Amino acid sequence: MSGAFPGPGDDPFPGTGAKRVASWRIRANSADPVRDLDAVHRLGGRFVVPGDIEWPRQLDDLGDTRPLGLWVRGPADLRTWALRSVALVGARACTPYGAHTATDLATGLARQGWVVVSGAAYGIDGAAHRGALAAGGATVAVLACGVDTAYPRGHQQLIDRIAEQGLVVGELPPGSHPTPSRFILRNRLIAALTRGTVVIEARHRSGSLVTARVAARLGRHTMGVPGPVTSGLSAGVHELLRGEATLVSDADEVVELVGAMGQLAPTRRGPVLPRDLLAPAARQVLEAVPAGGPTPATVIARRAGTAPDDTLARLYELHSLGFVQRHGEGWRLTNTATLTSNARRGGT
Incomplete structure (x- = not known):
C-alpha cells in the first residue's frame, strides 16, 4: 500500500480526501488479522464475510458502504435472524414513558417470534434488549466497537447475556473502541439488517433519526412512537411522523407493517355500551x-x-x-x- 496516490482517473476511493486515505494506510500497516481472528475465536465468535452462508444479504443494499465483514458473537445464525427482525432505537436519556414503551414493544415482538435489534446503549436500546430477553425472545446488539469491548461499561452484563442468548455484532475488529463517527456508521448496519426501524423518543439531530432515514432510503419500513408534544425527547419522532414514518403504538401495529400479508393489527375501538x-x-x-x-x-x-x-x-x-x-x-x-x-x- 505504499507509493504515490493514484491520479484522478484511477482513484480507488472516489470522494475521499488524501488525508483520509493516508490514515487508512497507517491503520492497514498496523492491522494484524491473525491476532483479531484469534481474539474473536477465543470468545467463541467468528468473522462473517459476503458469500458466507451466514452473511445477511440485505446488507448488500448498502452498496459501496457495505461492510467488508462482520464480527459476530453468539450461538444463532445471523442471516436467519436478520430475515425476521425489527430495530428499536431511541434516546439514551429517555423518560420512564420511553423505557416502558420500548420494553413493551420488544416483549410483544419477541412473543410473536420477531428478533429485536438495537445498539446496546443506555436508555431505549437497553430497555429494548431487556424486554426481548425477559420474554425469552431473540435480540441482536450491534456495537460501534469491537465485539469484545463492552460499551457502555455499565452494560457489561447485558451484552454478555445477549452474547449467550442472542447475538453481538460489530463491524470493527476486536479491541476497537467507539468514537462519535463510528456510532453513525453503526446506525446504517442496524437500518440495513432489519425489516423496519421504530424510533421511540428522539430529539432533533438524534442519531436515531439517522438510523430511521437510512432505513427509509433502503426501502425499509420507518415507524415512530408518538409522545407528549411538550417533550423535547419526542420532537424528533414527531418530525419523522410528519414525513416518511408511520405511527405505531404496539407490537401488533409494527408486525402489520413488517410482517406477511394479512397480519393485521386488531381493530381499535372503544368499549361497547x-x-x-x-x-x-x-x-x-x-x-x-x-x-x-x-x-x-x-x-x-x-x-x-x-x-x-x-x-x-x-x-x-x-x-x-x-x-x-x-x-x-x-x-x-x-x-x-x-x-x-x-x-x-x-x-x-
Whole structure:
C-alpha cells in the first residue's frame, strides 16, 4: 500500500480526501488479522464475510458502504435472524414513558417470534434488549466497537447475556473502541439488517433519526412512537411522523407493517355500551328523550321524528331495558341511560 496516490482517473476511493486515505494506510500497516481472528475465536465468535452462508444479504443494499465483514458473537445464525427482525432505537436519556414503551414493544415482538435489534446503549436500546430477553425472545446488539469491548461499561452484563442468548455484532475488529463517527456508521448496519426501524423518543439531530432515514432510503419500513408534544425527547419522532414514518403504538401495529400479508393489527375501538346494542329505531327514540324532567311521549315523538304510537312502543321497550322510566304522563332518562350517554360523548 505504499507509493504515490493514484491520479484522478484511477482513484480507488472516489470522494475521499488524501488525508483520509493516508490514515487508512497507517491503520492497514498496523492491522494484524491473525491476532483479531484469534481474539474473536477465543470468545467463541467468528468473522462473517459476503458469500458466507451466514452473511445477511440485505446488507448488500448498502452498496459501496457495505461492510467488508462482520464480527459476530453468539450461538444463532445471523442471516436467519436478520430475515425476521425489527430495530428499536431511541434516546439514551429517555423518560420512564420511553423505557416502558420500548420494553413493551420488544416483549410483544419477541412473543410473536420477531428478533429485536438495537445498539446496546443506555436508555431505549437497553430497555429494548431487556424486554426481548425477559420474554425469552431473540435480540441482536450491534456495537460501534469491537465485539469484545463492552460499551457502555455499565452494560457489561447485558451484552454478555445477549452474547449467550442472542447475538453481538460489530463491524470493527476486536479491541476497537467507539468514537462519535463510528456510532453513525453503526446506525446504517442496524437500518440495513432489519425489516423496519421504530424510533421511540428522539430529539432533533438524534442519531436515531439517522438510523430511521437510512432505513427509509433502503426501502425499509420507518415507524415512530408518538409522545407528549411538550417533550423535547419526542420532537424528533414527531418530525419523522410528519414525513416518511408511520405511527405505531404496539407490537401488533409494527408486525402489520413488517410482517406477511394479512397480519393485521386488531381493530381499535372503544368499549361497547349497552345503548350501542339497541335497534336503530329504539336508539333514535332514546336520543330524543331530554335529560331534564319528565317529557310527554308526544313531545318525544316530535323530537325523534317518529309516529306517536311507534314512539310509545319504543319507550316501553326502553323502559323494560332500564333506559327510561315513566313519571305520570311523562318519560325521563334513568341514571343508567344518562351515564352511558355521557360515556359515549367522552364524559362531557
